[in-house]
Amino acid sequence: MDIVKQIDQHTNRLIDGLLSSSAEQRKSLTIAILGFYFQLPNFEAVLYQYIQMRIKKKQLIADIKNGNVQNYRQAIEKSIANVDVYADSYEEPKPIALFILDAFAGATSDMKFSTNLVKLFVGIIDTLDYCENFSERPAYWNKLLEEEVEFQNEVLRQVKIGSSFNSLIYQQRYAGVAFQEV
Structure with a gap:
């Protein structure tokens, strides 16, 4: 199995599939995907260390919903x-x-x-791939990676029919995953 070819094909599916997403779908998916990243070790501490900004999850989500992200962008640029x-x-x-x-x-x-949304989805795949490569349990992470690709394909099917997304889908999906082991 050529994993690079599969990831390239999946990325192309994401690009094509998310082109038709509405602004509301992009916002709700972005918020949902953040549920994955918030579960990574030291999420808030990393942002403070590198961006010197204390992040409050509820405020960040509200700001994304309302398009009030300029202060975050300025902190990143600085x-x-x-x-x-x-x-x-x-x-x-x-x-x-x-x-x-x-x-x-x-x-x-x-x-x-939809470009940044594609990057967020691919970032999940990259994170799980990293965990697979540097964990003592590569089969566990490989299974999660395969399931994630299929899950993202299902999200693309839902985008196509105009569905809205639960903001907790990724938080719930990865609630029991111990990222600290990597």
């Missing part, structure tokens, strides 16, 4: 401008931290287009 990768004190973020930072940037971006 933190990027202040990073000096050539400084002796620079420490590259660990992979899980990078997944969190990318997800936060995507979730607080303009929802006019």
Whole structure:
């Protein structure tokens, strides 16, 4: 099985399938997907460490719903401008931290287009793939990864028929997963 080819094909399905999503669907899916990322180890601490912003989950969700994400975008831009990768004190973020930072940037971006939503979905796959590759239980993570791809395909089917999405689908889906082991 060529996993790279499968992921490329799945990404293309996401791109095609999310093109027809409404702005409301994109917002509700973004909020739902954040339920996955909030379960990653030290989500809020990572954001504070790299963006110097204390995140309150309820406020973030409300801001995404209402399109009030400018203060988050400004904090991200400021933190990027202040990073000096050539400084002796620079420490590259660990992979899980990078997944969190990318997800936060995507979730607080303009929802006019589906591009950032595709990145959020692919980020889940990348996170699970990372867990599979660096865990002592790769079969467990591989199963979650396969189930996630199928789940995302089901989401695409629901987008196509115009369904709305429960904001807790990802939080509930991954409630029992121990990401701390990786």
